[in-house]
Every structure is written in structure tokens, then in C-alpha cells.
Amino acid sequence: NGDLKYPFPQEGKDYYGNLNGQPTGTTNKTLWKNYINWVRTNSTVNNYGYRKKYGYRTLMGYLIGQRKKNNQSEDLWRAPIYPFHAMKEGVTLFTDFLDGLQFGDYVGLVTYDDSSRVESVLNEDGVAETVDLGNELITNRYTDIDAIQRHKQASHYAPYTGMGYGIRDAKDLLQSHGRAGARPTMLVMTDGNANRSPSGWSLPGSWNWDEITDTDGDGLANYSTTDPHKQYAFWQAVEAANLGYTVHTMTVGAGADRDLMQAIAKACNGISIDAPGGATIEDMRSQLLVAFGKIAANVPPAKLLADPESDY
Structure with missing residues (x-):
């Protein structure tokens, strides 16, 4: 035939x-x-x-x-395609760290490309593991979160980096599923080379780089960009910070935009972690664990939601 x-x-x-x-x-x-x-x-x-x-x-x-x-x-x-594989290993190390820490932290997972989505299910042909978080989109099921992300590949949905979309969805996820009294924190893992944003979007007229990224107190911006995709990512991160969320960044890859990632972390009261190109997560294991420890130590104390003097 x-x-x-x-x-x-x-x-x-x-x-x-x-x-x-x-x-x-x-x-x-x-x-x-x-x-x-x-x-x-x-x-x-x-x-x-x-x-x-x-x-x-x-x-x-x-x-x-x-x-x-x-x-x-x-x-x-299954293939270790860099820098994406370094990011996957970073998530695995992070979930293992949270599991060992036993602070009762909860975590959710958002992936992004030319769009973004909250990940909650693993049920694929040819894959023995299955996961369904149901409505438990922010969870202490660290192994399940790790299993979902380990079965993603570079350009899984599309070959783009819609960083701002991911930050937006993470912010929305924290708003809709965050636990009462918890102090919401975001860890953005990427190479920082944002290349997607809504068509026609631009920074609001009130945006002032001098106010937002002046880290040395001289009244002038220490970071700015004219790239609309990176602007969108930065704006979404600052919007999250304005809600009281802490935004940390982890930068991977040889060609990463480290300036953007560091500036976002500084503007959003976060910590910037760098996994340089050529280095594996295993090579950097001890340094990353120290960095994750700093992130854990950087979480503000829980809010008191009830008046202890009142009767229930």
C-alpha cells in the first residue's frame, strides 16, 4: 500500500x-x-x-x-534539555526542601509560554504516575506538584516565554486559593527572556522607574527597559508586591536576562537566585539550599486573624 x-x-x-x-x-x-x-x-x-x-x-x-x-x-x-532541565531540577530541589522543612508551607504550580495555566493534573498515556489535585490548587502535596512539573518538556505547549502571564496567574491563584493568615510568596523560575505580552498593552501612565527600581537611594532608576514583554512581566510582579506578596526569582541559563530577574526581586522585596549556564542544579545544590533557606527565613510572620480577647 x-x-x-x-x-x-x-x-x-x-x-x-x-x-x-x-x-x-x-x-x-x-x-x-x-x-x-x-x-x-x-x-x-x-x-x-x-x-x-x-x-x-x-x-x-x-x-x-x-x-x-x-x-x-x-x-x-525525559531529555535533559537546558536551560529548561535546570529549572525542573530546581523545582524538585525546592519541593524536597519544603518537605524536609516541615513548616506547613503550601505550594501551587503555574506554567507559561504564549499563555499560562495553573497545573493540577497528570494523567497521560504511557506515564505510570497520575495526579489530580482537584480544587486543592495550592497544596502540601509536594511530591504531586513535583511529578506534574517533571513530566513537562521544553516548549511543552509552545516555544515562548510569557513570563508576565505566569506571574499574573500565580497572583490570581494566591488570591483565590491562598490560605487565611498565610503570607503569600512567589518564586519565578525562568531565564528572564520574556517574549510575550498582551497585544497593545503598555505601562500605565503612573509608572515611574525612578521610584520603583531606585535601589541605592539616589532618586534614579537602577533598572529600566523599553521591551514591552519585560515591562509586562515587571508590572505584574509589582502588582503582586502591591498586594503584599513577596516575589523571589531564580534565573537559569547562559543567555538569561539576569538584570531583569534581579531587579524584579529587589522591587518586590524578594531574593534573587542565580543558576549560571553550564552549572547543573546538582553542582549548585548546597548554594541553592542556602538560598531556599533565606527565602524561608524571609517570610513575614503569619497574620493574627482573630482577637484572642474575644469570646468564640
Whole structure:
């Protein structure tokens, strides 16, 4: 019938984690042809001496470079693709830290790209672990939060960094599901290279960089940007801080915008953590644990919600 002997090895999943089904017919041929053409023509492949060499190494390079969304390739969550993998390891270390701390802290998870969403479910074809947080979107089920994020891959939904969207949703999550008396805190993990924001959005007229990022008291801004995507992220973070939320940042990757991440943390009464490019989370384990300890120590005391002198 003209079908190729072998199906292309990645079929992708839909938004709900269901496998799309092995490609057949013309679709299968096109997938293989695109991989073959990439190996033949990609300049980086040629520079490394792999032109017209077909196998696991070039196939992985093709999937990571050309088909890394989850609806294209379902298994790349297993691959340590940096800097995203460093961020995943950071979340694992952070949830382990909270578990060991036993302070009764609760945590939620928001992911972002060209949009954002609160993550609460893991129920995917081919994955043994399952999680459903139900309405417990902020929870002390650290292992479940970690399991959800470990099964995400670089560009899982889309290859963008809508940092402001994520901060907005995290702020909304804290408002809607935060525990009474708790002191809400946000930890933003990314490379800081925000590249998405609402169309036509601009900073409000009252925005004043000199007031918001003057960290040395000379009346002048120590940070500012004209990039609308980074402006949107900064504005959302300051909006969270204005609600009394503390915003910490953790920066990953060699090409990260560390200036932005540090400025956000300073403006929002937070701590800035840096995981430089080339360093693994395991390499930095002791430093990160110290930083997480500082974050824990930086949490203000709980609010008193009831008058102890009153009768119940």
C-alpha cells in the first residue's frame, strides 16, 4: 500500500495527554522526509560532521530543534534539555526542601509560554504516575506538584516565554486559593527572556522607574527597559508586591536576562537566585539550599486573624 515499514518514532499527545496515534501514510512519509532533509541541509549538523548520518544522535537533535512541543514529540520530558532541565531540577530541589522543612508551607504550580495555566493534573498515556489535585490548587502535596512539573518538556505547549502571564496567574491563584493568615510568596523560575505580552498593552501612565527600581537611594532608576514583554512581566510582579506578596526569582541559563530577574526581586522585596549556564542544579545544590533557606527565613510572620480577647 506504499506505507513505510516503520512509523516515525514520536506521535505527540493532545492537550489532555492522549497519544495522537502512530503516523501512517503520507503523514508518516512527510515526517521522515523532513528529518532526512534536516540532516542533509542543517549547517550545524554539517559543522559537527553529521551530514547524511542518520541515527539516534541526529534524530534527537532534530526533535529538540524542530519538534519539541508535546503535541509533536511525547517523550522529550525525559531529555535533559537546558536551560529548561535546570529549572525542573530546581523545582524538585525546592519541593524536597519544603518537605524536609516541615513548616506547613503550601505550594501551587503555574506554567507559561504564549499563555499560562495553573497545573493540577497528570494523567497521560504511557506515564505510570497520575495526579489530580482537584480544587486543592495550592497544596502540601509536594511530591504531586513535583511529578506534574517533571513530566513537562521544553516548549511543552509552545516555544515562548510569557513570563508576565505566569506571574499574573500565580497572583490570581494566591488570591483565590491562598490560605487565611498565610503570607503569600512567589518564586519565578525562568531565564528572564520574556517574549510575550498582551497585544497593545503598555505601562500605565503612573509608572515611574525612578521610584520603583531606585535601589541605592539616589532618586534614579537602577533598572529600566523599553521591551514591552519585560515591562509586562515587571508590572505584574509589582502588582503582586502591591498586594503584599513577596516575589523571589531564580534565573537559569547562559543567555538569561539576569538584570531583569534581579531587579524584579529587589522591587518586590524578594531574593534573587542565580543558576549560571553550564552549572547543573546538582553542582549548585548546597548554594541553592542556602538560598531556599533565606527565602524561608524571609517570610513575614503569619497574620493574627482573630482577637484572642474575644469570646468564640
